[in-house]
Amino acid sequence: MERRHFLSLVGMAAVSACVPTGKKSNNNGATASAAATIDGHKFPELGYAYDALEPYIDAQTMELHYDKHHRGYYGKFMKAIEGTEMETTAMHQIFANVSGHSESVRNNGGGYYNHRLFWENMSPDGGEPSARLLNSLVKDFGSMDEFKKEFSNAAKTQFGSGWAWLYMDANKKLKVSSTPNQDNPLMDVVSEKGIPLLALDVWEHAYYLKYQNMRGTYVDNFWNVVDWKTVSKRWEKANKGEWKG
Numbered sequence: 434m435e436r437r438h439f440l441s442l443v444g445m446a447a448v449s450a451c452v453p454t455g456k457k458s459n460n461n462g463a464t465a466s467a468a469a470t471i472d473g474h475k476f477p478e479l480g481y482a483y484d485a486l487e488p489y490i491d492a493q494t495m496e497l498h499y500d501k502h503h504r505g506y507y508g509k510f511m512k513a514i515e516g517t518e519m520e521t522t523a524m525h526q527i528f529a530n531v532s533g534h535s536e537s538v539r540n541n542g543g544g545y546y547n548h549r550l551f552w553e554n555m556s557p558d559g560g561e562p563s564a565r566l567l568n569s570l571v572k573d574f575g576s577m578d579e580f581k582k583e584f585s586n587a588a589k590t591q592f593g594s595g596w597a598w599l600y601m602d603a604n605k606k607l608k609v610s611s612t613p614n615q616d617n618p619l620m621d622v623v624s625e626k627g628i629p630l631l632a633l634d635v636w637e638h639a640y641y642l643k644y645q646n647m648r649g650t651y652v653d654n655f656w657n658v659v660d661w662k663t664v665s666k667r668w669e670k671a672n673k674g675e676w677k678g
Contacts, residue, residue, distance in 0.1 A: 470521040474514075476507045477549050485557045489654040491643045499552070502638050506544030506615070513537040525678040528619040539622070543615030547596055550632040559660035566665045569672075573607040580609070581656060587611040588633050588652045597652075599631035599664075601671045611635075628671045631664050 479499055484492035513535060514520055519527055524546045531539045562570065567577065574580035580599075588597035591611040598610050600618040603626075610618060610625040618627045633655055640651035670676040 471523050473520060474507075474511065474524070474545070476504060477552065479552055481557060486555060486658045489657045490555075490640075494638075494640065494642045497642075498634075498639060499548075502636075503544070503548040503552075506541045506548065509537060510541035510545045513541055523678050525619050528617065529621055531620045532622050539620070540615050543617055543620070546619075547615055547617055547632055547634070550629060551634050554631055554660050554663050555658045556660035556663070557658065559658065560662050562661045563665035563669070565672075566661075566668045569607055569668065580607075583609045584631070584633070585652050588635050588655075589649050591635050594636040597633040597635060598629050600625070600627035600629045601668070602627040605672060628667075628676050630667045630671065631659070 479495075482492075483495040483499075486495065519534075519538070524542065527534065527538065527542060528546075531542070534542075561567075562577070570577055570580045574583060584597055584599060587609050588611065591597060591613070593613065595611055595613040596615075596617065598612065598618055600608055600610065602608055607630075608625065608627065610623075612618070612623055616623050617632075618625060618629050620626075633652065635648060635652070640648065644651040667676070
């Protein structure tokens with residue numbers, strides 16, 4: 434029987450959002466709300482069937498990646514923060530001071546959060562970037578093709594396991610970076626900081642069953658499943674200063 438999981442973007446926003454109590458600039462270069470609490474960290478449901486991204490991402494990889502790897506990061510993260518104020522602290526606030534937390538919080542918190550973005554920014558029918566996002570990409574990279582080339586290169590050349598990112602920096606400029614392991618641009622331990630808009634997982638567990646050692650082919654095929662509607666919404670919120678994690 435086909436297994437389907439449904440993602441509520443509104444619900445996910447509520448999980449990571451914080452109640453505004455005034456604005457401040459944190460050390461990840463993004464604008465964030467002042468300290469606040471959330472209801473807790475929830476494991477997200479997938480917004481599509483495991484086979485929905487075929488033939489670019491196979492169903493077996495999707496099931497193992499989501500139900501084993503991602504769920505494993507979530508479980509270990511929850512154990513690492515058990516009994517602490519981090520249980521009700523928004524993820525971006527945890528990451529802004531992650532250098533002061535344990536390696537388990539950094540690695541498993543990153544694994545939990547990064548995968549959340551990854552599932553959300555893929556879809557069997559993701560459309561095209563909004564006109565406003567496209568204009569911003571052209572402004573900052575020269576063209577859509579140049580952006581894709583730079584992003585793909587970051588993913589293909591990331592040494593070992595890690596992630597490629599499109600992010601908005603503190604000056605609202607769009608940039609590309611890559612991070613090792615489960616780090617992301619929100620963390621105070623990385624050199625290139627900002628609000629993540631598009632994430633690509635280049636750990637081997639994300640592609641090895643189908644692509645084996647051909648990471649480059651996996652990266653090239655990623656463009657067929659990018660959900661530009663979601664990415665465009667993230668960009669709009671970040672550009673308006675309404676991003677909440």
